[in-house]
Amino acid sequence: MAGAPKANAVVGQSGGPTGTINASLAGVIEEVSKRSEIENLYGTIHAVEGIIREDFIDLKSLSVSVLEGVASCPSAALGSSRDKPDEEYCRRIFEVFKKRNIRYFFYIGGNDSANAAHIINVMAAEVGYEMRAFHIPKTIDNDLLVTDHCPGYGTAAKFVACALMGDDLDNRALPGIKVDVIMGRHAGFLAGATALGRQRDDDGPHLIYFPERTVPMDKFVGDVEDVYTKFDRCVVAVSEGICDENGVTWTERLVKEQEKDSHGNIQLSGSGILADFLAGQIRNKLGAMRVRADTLGYMQRSFVGFQSAVDIKEARRCGREAVKCSMAEQSGSIVMKRVGDGEKYAIKYGCTELRNVAGASKTMPDEFINSTDNGVTEAFVNYAMPLTGGLPKTYYLGNNPKV
């Protein structure tokens, strides 16, 4: 194949922001600065929308201090978009690429972003326009195919682990039943991460529910009652995507008017409806005990100043790898492969074909969910713990010997 063309590049950020999508952007910028093949690096404002509007900024002129500031700041510094480009949309993007001599496209996002990069790449090949399209994975849901895990997940996992550590201490201090609804759409990885902070045998969350298993209400309330009987308190983490016996999400059943975003995904977050419903179910069946419910909300993806150091490092490296790969390959999606576990946790970086990631997603493997469908396994903890970059130790004195 031909050498890497001398041309311009564009980088964009798509979908829901994460704590480390800007670290990936910083990785792209720093690696591009070393590559003479890439003349201008355009940042597109609001992803594919910005390309069509030619709403570009110059990223090569950023100062080092701004670059480092961006790298450590959550959310999408270029703005994002929920647009899911079809063939016609991609054609308009492609016109701008030709006009601006853009022959490198780096797109940080989920499977829809991989798909957009794929369509544009195929389109370019069909007309013999030499260009290179690379997808850099990001999502707090951790549901992308091929890669061991997704940049963005470790930070969200750290956040929910610390949230539940605190909530469990709070529940020890003022005992009762607490329900916390966790993001993750149709994958339970983030809900599972609420278990990572457990340090004592009776630490919560005592129960975790996943979208991968149906959650009948009688089982849910029965499980809560069992824990409450044992510990006089109960902390429950529930994925926003949990389903009833018919595979319909409880939220779908609860929300009369379903607001849909333009990807056709149901909007599961940002509402207290599931949390309040579950708290009500518990109250109705178990009596007037102290039951509280929280929906952790957008903080899970956007909270400032609390990212996982491991996640930031990996996300940045993924950005750099995309640029490196673009010097030798036509297209691809960056992949992390785990080559060491536990204290020897290590990742090797590679690249897979865009079509292997585009438009599909994965869920929690069976070996990560316990046999009673209400908790995680040791295998899951071993998988997810290294991604958080370590969690604080907590203290409770109420079980000390009495005097």
Added chain:
Amino acid sequence: MAGAPKANAVVGQSGGPTGTINASLAGVIEEVSKRSEIENLYGTIHAVEGIIREDFIDLKSLSVSVLEGVASCPSAALGSSRDKPDEEYCRRIFEVFKKRNIRYFFYIGGNDSANAAHIINVMAAEVGYEMRAFHIPKTIDNDLLVTDHCPGYGTAAKFVACALMGDDLDNRALPGIKVDVIMGRHAGFLAGATALGRQRDDDGPHLIYFPERTVPMDKFVGDVEDVYTKFDRCVVAVSEGICDENGVTWTERLVKEQEKDSHGNIQLSGSGILADFLAGQIRNKLGAMRVRADTLGYMQRSFVGFQSAVDIKEARRCGREAVKCSMAEQSGSIVMKRVGDGEKYAIKYGCTELRNVAGASKTMPDEFINSTDNGVTEAFVNYAMPLTGGLPKTYYLGNNPKV
């Protein structure tokens, strides 16, 4: 007056946990360890409930590493209680004090805790039982009288500031209208703290609503529309305690069955009802734009690993001061007096009579709320900023010059 008696002491933690109530506990423990007058230091498990049950642990034997661990861990390491002791309850406490030769009582909590200490102190004086009762302030609501601010508030302020910084970046990335409901009961200090992270002229929260001002729905929706017209997006922080024109909280109006805790306070937190209602009001009046809502929930008081360093230091000092004061005085509530502002921020510690703090609370002073009742003043920012211990810088590139 007589010298400090040689006797035992008890320390307890009451009311809603905070990020630094354990730092105050650590302060009590370390100062007691220097005082030969105090023989045993009992920690009461679950506050006044534990005293009656004689559910005590020995706090003098804690290792230094556990003491430091407790000091940096949120929530109440001794457990807490919502019990509000009346005269009869205090009489039972007093019986245990006499039985165990307890003549020092350190109680970390809100105004109800100051009141409990006051009642017990008066009771002891009446029967000539020499004892000393001290209240150590804590609350995330920052609503205690006399003291400049309350330990626990700075950490909660830092949390909500970083939450809104992130949420505002998220809202820049995917524009729309976002409503965040903030704790604080009937005081707006915590809602006001959401403003502390603003760094650019168009940073959110663009609107903040306080319990100290009535919030008619037409004004609320009109304000949101004005901001949205100007910025094509809007981030709103709302105190959970906002009231309608009749002084009734919106939550009271919304919750049919009001669950009350045993202090007679309405339970305002832990439910998405206010957030979802406000989002619905905006959607109904302004059309089908992207409107989202979160209730920040218990994380505001319990999140692990994110405390304000200033708050931890001050909370610990308040614990130590209580023990010091007990060597010279009969009773009191620890008070922080501000003696320097801005970069010269400094606090002097003192003590006020229990009755000056007991059973009453304060709200935001007028000079902290802007003239349009929907934001804070510079005076508030100057007041609250030092308490957070500093906030991270954030970055957004979408306003950079176009190329």
